[in-house]
Amino acid sequence: MAATAHPLMVGHALHSPSTRYTILEFIGEGTFGKVAKCRAHNSSKLVAVKILKSQYFQNVEDELSVLKTISSLNADHFNLVTFYEQFEYLGYKCLVFELLDxxxxxxxxxxxxxxxxxxxxxxxxxxxxxxxxxxxxxxxxxxxxxxxxxxxxxxxxxxxxxxxxxxxxxxxxxxxxxxxxxxxxxxxxxxxxxxxxxxxxxxxxxxxxxxxxxxxxxxxxxxxx
Missing domain, CATH: 1.10.510.10 (Transferase(Phosphotransferase) domain 1)
Incomplete structure (x- = not known):
């Protein structure tokens, strides 16, 4: 069973196995959850983190399956968003992508x-x-x-x-x-x-x-x- 999700706010850090992502602002929201503009502390790169609510965890597994399939493609050549990693933190599942405009x-x-x-x-x-x-x-x-x-x-x-x-x-x-x-x-x-x-x-x-x-x-x- 997924852990109870804690409210996330600007300034909070999301911890993955590889680094932590500080939330700078929320740039999108839908029924699935939110998208946050974050700074990755291991590289100072700005990224977009899709933060999923627990009731949509099955959806994220389906999305992950597709993302793994298309990861064989060169994302820049085929004009597809670059996917970096996924992790779970404080009851949320998070997908990390390149930040677009x-x-x-x-x-x-x-x-x-x-x-x-x-x-x-x-x-x-x-x-x-x-x-x-x-x-x-x-x-x-x-x-x-x-x-x-x-x-x-x-x-x-x-x-x-x-x-x-x-x-x-x-x-x-x-x-x-x-x-x-x-x-x-x-x-x-x-x-x-x-x-x-x-x-x-x-x-x-x-x-x-x-x-x-x-x-x-x-x-x-x-x-x-």
């Missing part, structure tokens, strides 16, 4: 074709890498694509959040995945699906960047269809 949802501006083209190319390379290791991301949307450095004119991006990713072999007809508005037709209709649903997510994301808004309704799957 801002996700495409919060870029808060439409982009022209010349800016979107390199992002599209990088996402195609990311999908190529996932296909090589037979993984489906299952949740490609602007929130899950982050710019490495918003001030860099090259628009370098990386794909993040493998919390609902799965092996292609485990794709089950009828599974409800992907956010409404970025959900592929075969998921909406309960049909067999494959890694092609990630390509649909990429296409909807690129349209979002051009339109500065969603291509399809995001409140209702019926209206989307």
């Amino acid at each position: 801002v996700d495409l949802l919060n870029l808060v501006r439409s982009l022209n074709i010349n800016s979107i083209r390199p992002i599209a190319k990088q996402l195609m390379v990311a999908l190529q890498g996932l296909k090589a290791v037979k993984i489906i991301h299952n949740d490609i949307k602007p929130d899950n694509i982050m710019m490495v450095n918003i001030d860099d004119s090259s628009f370098s991006v990386k794909l993040i959040d493998f919390g609902v990713a799965s092996p292609i072999s485990e794709a089950m007809t009828g599974t409800i995945i992907q956010a409404i508005g970025f959900r592929a037709p075969e998921i909406c209709l309960g049909l067999p699906y494959s890694g092609a649903i990630d390509m649909w997510g990429v296409g909807c994301t690129l349209a979002f960047l051009f339109l500065n808004g969603s291509l399809f309704p995001v409140e209702c799957e019926y209206l989307m269809v």
